[in-house]
Amino acid sequence: MPLALDELYGPQRWQRPLRGGGVLVTFRVPGQPWDVPHRGWHSDGRADPTSGEPSQVTIFTILAxxxxxxxxxxxxxxxxxxxRHHGRETDNAKAIRKGLGARYPWLHDLWSENTSPGIDRRKRYLDEGAVLDGMPLRLVELIGEPRDAFVMRGDILHTPAPNGLDDPRIMLVKGCPII
Structure with a gap:
């Protein structure tokens, strides 16, 4: 991983973690169908208002x-x-969602429990996406094989998804500060 972070941010611009990552395990909940969740959306950090660089990156490593x-x-x-443009006033995830949801109906619907009947959330958010203020947005599900790793800016919104399969999700997650 050090080479990837050196390439992205430059040598000596990220802080090596002192400890290993936390284990994320998600089991299937019997009777719960898989759908795009409306809860739990957050970011792990903010971007510098001047440079736009994130304060940290989050690394997800797949174990199974x-x-x-x-x-x-x-x-x-x-x-x-x-x-960066509309959520800088606060670190509070709920306040950020409220502000962005008021500005963009597509996001309001993503974070709303009461979606219009007949809307296929999987199709709308995972397949189609949207363009908001010229920015293309779409949900991506982190999937892969053991030892695959994803490096994500800490200021990207994300959420845990339900597990609709019999095998548990097992990943490591670790934040690395950008200095």
């Missing part, structure tokens, strides 16, 4: 095969641009 709808983290690609 992770298939679609198997509990992989859902990432809202492009959301860091919206947060």
């Amino acid at each position: 095969p992770l298939r679609p709808r198997g509990g992989g983290t859902l990432v809202l690609t492009g959301s860091h641009h919206l947060l």
